[in-house]
Amino acid sequence: MTDGHRAGLLAIAVTSLLWGTTGTAATFAPDVGPLAVGAAALGIGGLLQAVVGARSLRASAPLLRPRRMLVLVGALAVAVYPLAFYTAMHTAGVAVGSVVSLASAPLASGVLERALDRHPLSRWWVLAAVLGVLGSVLLCLSSVTGSPAPDGPHGADGTAGAPGSTTVGVALGLVAGASYAVYSWASRRLMVDGVPRAAAMGAVFGGGGLLLVPVLAVTGAPLIASAQNAAVGAYMALVPMFLGYLLFGYGLSRVPASTATTVTLTEPAVATVLAVLVVGERLTAVGWAGLGVIALVLVVLAVAPTNTTAGGPPDRRQR
Numbered sequence: 435m436t437d438g439h440r441a442g443l444l445a446i447a448v449t450s451l452l453w454g455t456t457g458t459a460a461t462f463a464p465d466v467g468p469l470a471v472g473a474a475a476l477g478i479g480g481l482l483q484a485v486v487g488a489r490s491l492r493a494s495a496p497l498l499r500p501r502r503m504l505v506l507v508g509a510l511a512v513a514v515y516p517l518a519f520y521t522a523m524h525t526a527g528v529a530v531g532s533v534v535s536l537a538s539a540p541l542a543s544g545v546l547e548r549a550l551d552r553h554p555l556s557r558w559w560v561l562a563a564v565l566g567v568l569g570s571v572l573l574c575l576s577s578v579t580g581s582p583a584p585d586g587p588h589g590a591d592g593t594a595g596a597p598g599s600t601t602v603g604v605a606l607g608l609v610a611g612a613s614y615a616v617y618s619w620a621s622r623r624l625m626v627d628g629v630p631r632a633a634a635m636g637a638v639f640g641g642g643g644l645l646l647v648p649v650l651a652v653t654g655a656p657l658i659a660s661a662q663n664a665a666v667g668a669y670m671a672l673v674p675m676f677l678g679y680l681l682f683g684y685g686l687s688r689v690p691a692s693t694a695t696t697v698t699l700t701e702p703a704v705a706t707v708l709a710v711l712v713v714g715e716r717l718t719a720v721g722w723a724g725l726g727v728i729a730l731v732l733v734v735l736a737v738a739p740t741n742t743t744a745g746g747p748p749d750r751r752q753r
Contacts, residue, residue: 442688445681446697452678454704456670458712463656463666470653472516474667476639477646479675480512484640486680487632491640494633501624505637508620511613512642517649519610526603534604536699537567538611539618543692546619559692562734565727566699572724617642618691625687635683696731703728 460471484491491498498505519535526534540563547553617638624634657667686694703725 438688442685443693443697444685446685446689446694447700449678449681449685450698450701451704452674452681453698454701455708456674458708459666459669459674463663465659466656466663466666467653468520469517469649470655470657471667471670472520473646473650474654474657475670475675476512476516477643477650478667478671479679480639480641480643480646482643482671482676483679483683484636484643487636487640490630490632491636494629497627497629498624498633498637501627501629504620504623505641508617508624508638509641509645511617511620512639513645514613515610515617516646518606518613522603522606522610525606534607535610535614536701537570538608539614540566540692540696540699542612542615543618543690543695546615547690547692550619551623553690555692558734559696562696562731563692565734566696566731569703569724569727569731570699572720572727575720575724615691615695618686618695621683622686622691622694631683631687635679639679699731700728 456471456475460466463471522535544555544559544563548555621634621638624638625631629637654667657663682694685697689697707725
């Protein structure tokens with residue numbers, strides 16, 4: 435494994451740590467709806483990505499222009515993700531919505547790379563993906579009563595699903611996992627094509643942020659109803675989303691999207707540990723087993739030989 439590949443894995447692991455704090459943070463603003471939190475976090479965070487990458491975006495306009503459909507697809511996926519994910523949480527319940535959304539993302543990423551980029555998937559990735567899905571299932575099936583739920587890249591609010599709505603929630607969870615995979619793949623594809631990292635992330639997430647602004651305008655009033663709610667919204671946008679996606683972009687420039695989404699399966703583990711340590715909830719033996727299995731994912735990916743055919747080496751122009 436090269437130093438660059440190892441650094442990419444580390445950056446994405448830290449991203450998962452940051453994303454994993456959103457469930458606990460959301461408990462400090464219980465009257466803010468999940469769509470508002472998601473739109474604020476990704477909307478504001480995405481626009482900040484574009485602001486930080488503004489210079490690179492201008493310089494990379496000749497590279498981005500012929501790839502505008504790829505940018506648009508990525509931006510649409512960024513906007514769809516929080517809407518589908520949070521609605522899945524409400525309709526199917528946290529456990530079902532979370533595991534479907536998170537577990538389907540690396541599988542969808544693998545399919546995208548295999549079908550669109552013609553990249554073979556290594557046996558190491560298959561092993562890590564299977565372990566990650568298994569660990570996520572065990573974790574989401576464990577009872578962490580009343581705690582922030584194991585959450586996806588943009589958190590969860592812990593609400594249970596309504597009776598009879600599981601099928602809709604599962605469908606929305608699959609949409610969430612697919613959209614997460616699509617924007618990860620699109621960002622990675624731009625970087626492999628020679629678009630600098632800041633420009634690729636700024637274009638995709640800035641575009642997604644713009645699309646989420648109307649949602650925030652409609653649902654975001656509770657965020658400014660109190661200083662505490664505003665502080666939670668600011669934390670979500672600046673730390674897990676803005677800083678998290680800066681690190682995520684760095685990682686994507688060094689590892690394939692399928693590997694990145696597999697590493698982020700550690701996020702529900704982080705969220706659950708915080709629920710135990712911060713909120714004071716108790717995790718069952720099944721949940722601890724799930725944490726152990728998810729930990730194996732990082733071990734497998736850390737010791738796996740670099741698959742240079744799965745995503746290709748990073749372009750030398752990336753900065």
